[in-house]
Amino acid sequence: MRFRLCAGLSLALFAAAATRPHYGGTLRVEVREAVESADPPQTGPGMADLNGAFAITRWEAGRRAVFQAEENAPGGRPFVDSVDVQMGAPLRERVIDLGRADVVEFAPGELRQAPAGQRMWSSSPVKLIALVFGPKVEDARVREALALAVDRGAIHRVLLQGQGEIAGGLLPQWISGYAFLFPTTTDMARAKSLVAAVPPAARAFTLAADDRTMADRIAVNAHDAGLTVTVVTGNADVRLVRARILSSDGPTALAGLAATLGLPEPARVDSPETLYAAERALLDGFHVIPLAHTPDLYAVGLRVHGGPGITPLGEWRFENVWVEERGR
């Protein structure tokens, strides 16, 4: 009984010390992407967001970047002394390193590998996963058939582990407010009837994707509709792309997505209705088939406090977090 009291008191004191902000320490971060450029990235979410509060001190392209806290940062000196970013580590290492690293990026599909009850930072759905057709797939019926055949629900539930949301439009619901208006359900019967009207030679095309499993699933759905989709690497008739939304402003986000996906520049908009019409116009012809919007996901270690370390758009705000010193 006495032992229990002492132990409980010491745990309470430890928790109070851990939650109190303090300076010092290194925030160790592991990201999926290996940036191979000669210099650190200057734009976009991620390491570029550290500029201002941190200064790059070490750059090993594709492997590692070390940022030191700026003493004279506009918002004040960050709590941590440095941020050590490891790039391109495989999933297995990232899972193992969860015990050592403080912040580890996960893709939605990788979440099943994360320990149960893992603390996570999650952005809003800011990445659009979509199929983008090249000029070789000329027949709009083929593109529409594929749009109707793809089981977005299965992809979202299994491959994306329920993260983010199913997408029928380019902009996510949290930005546009009308995303639910775009159809996302499969209609295999209509897809088959569309394919049946297409010459056999036009029913086959290639698909390239960085996510082989998702590409295979799309190929299976296409097969059910009567299309023959061959998953390849490199150039293909259709590409499975991920496009990041860089702004929470609807028109700006739509224009950014259109530019990324190779779509025409949307019309100038000044209201939700015109935004909807512009987005609808971009999707006419099924040159792009939105599948899902996914968030940025980071597993966060127990040493990390404060935050959140990312914004709804997935921007890093590591100057707001502090870490416990090892051994405390």
Place this chain on the structure above:
Amino acid sequence: MTFRTRLLLLFTISIVAVVAIVEALVLAQTRRAFERSEGQRAEALVAQFRKEFDRRREEIAQDVKRLADSDAALNIAMAPDPERWVNDAASLASAHGLELLELVSGDGTIISSAEWPARFLYKEDWLTPTDTAVLRREELPTGMTLALSAVREVTAGERRLYVIGGQQLDEKLLSTVVLPKGMRVLLWRDLGGNDLPGLGPLIERVKATKAEQTATIGSGAAAETFHALPLTGYDGSLMAALLVGSSRRDLVELEASQRTVGIAAAGLGIMLGVGLGWWATARVTRPVRQLAESAGKVAAGNWGATVETESADEIGQLARAFNRMTGELMDQRERLVQAERVAAWRELARRLAHELKNPLFPLQITVENMQRARERYPEQFDEVFREGTETLLAELSKLKQIIGRFSDFAKMPAPSMQSVSVNELVGETVRLFAPQLEQARIRAALEIDPNVPPIQADSEQLTRALRNLVLNAIDAMPDGGTLTLRTTALENGARLEVIDTGQGLTPEECERLFTPYYTTKTHGTGLGLAIVQSVISDHKGRISVESAPGKGTAFRIELG
């Protein structure tokens, strides 16, 4: 075809037939023995395959059971979020030695698929737990395949998980079958478009009967006998067939070898048979040939021909009978000749008596008149004597003439051949007989072929023959008529025709016309036409007569 050739042919055909029958029997026996042996080997292979097949089924069932009993399967069954396990089937399949593995939730939704990972959340319609692996079709990204699969159910409270594991049924299974030389095994799988060349009809039969079938595919040394073992699926439908092929090359080569030996033996046999047949048929047919030759001689007029015979068989009996027959023919001819000779003498006597009686009677009357005149009328005796002696001389002259004709016939000399113009001969004869013809009111018609060549003949005898025919024609036309003499050139000689328009002859008269001393006239010796035939015969010619009552008569003489 001679009897000997026919016999020889029969010999040869018999030998060839016997050799062919023996060859066919040997080939048939060889084929039966080979097929029996081949069937036994195929049965052994099928038994080997069955054993391996059953063992594989049991192994798969055990592997699936172990997986279903594992903690991993239990965890997945208990998990509320099955989508977490989407990639686990592959690793579990690998760990349990399974090629195919599907983890299916209680509602039939695929949680994870090792063979087709992208098929998560699809429905699986076959969830019947089995104690052993069964055949079923399985769809893979690369197409349909056949698999030996087993189903196990894992229960965790109210949650259920189906574990469907198996192995593909493909040629790898056949690699365990130890194949004797000349045999192979194929696996036909009912996957559509998986046709094995040439085996379509056999597979169709297996499909129709679902029972083991046997068929020979191809021909010659490339032929194979296939035993098909049907493999049915869990629903009893035919899904595959094991095809045990046994090459018939050895049989074909053995048969070819036997055929070669047979042909050589047949050739030797035929040669030997022909030799022996030649010798045997010579022995058999020699008396027959002699018989035939002798029969030919008999037909040619040599009735005395005989056959030498020493054998006591049927041919010997036939030869002896032939000899007896020719002997009897000779005897009969001798008797006939004797009879004809007697008849001829009788005819000669009758004719002589007839011919001599006519002049003798006036002689007798004349002499009696002369005697009576001397006794009763001496004064008239001189007159009677003068008249009597004239009569006597006339009648004696007639007698002399008759005797001369008989003498001529008896003493017909051999012809003295020289070149004779038949046309000239005919012309002279007509000119000679012109007064007589005119007196008899007969018109002479000459139809002379100027191309008739001279022939070798005795002019005098030929003239006599022609005159006899003309005289005969004049006698045949007492009331006048037309006598036609026609000559025609032949390839090697000439034809002479003497045609009258008299009363003609009956067929019987025609037959006897050339018989000596035969005549249809009230006068004459009956030697005229006999002399004509004798002359023509001596000239190696031919004479024929054509006549009918009321139509006249035509004599044709052909001379070379």
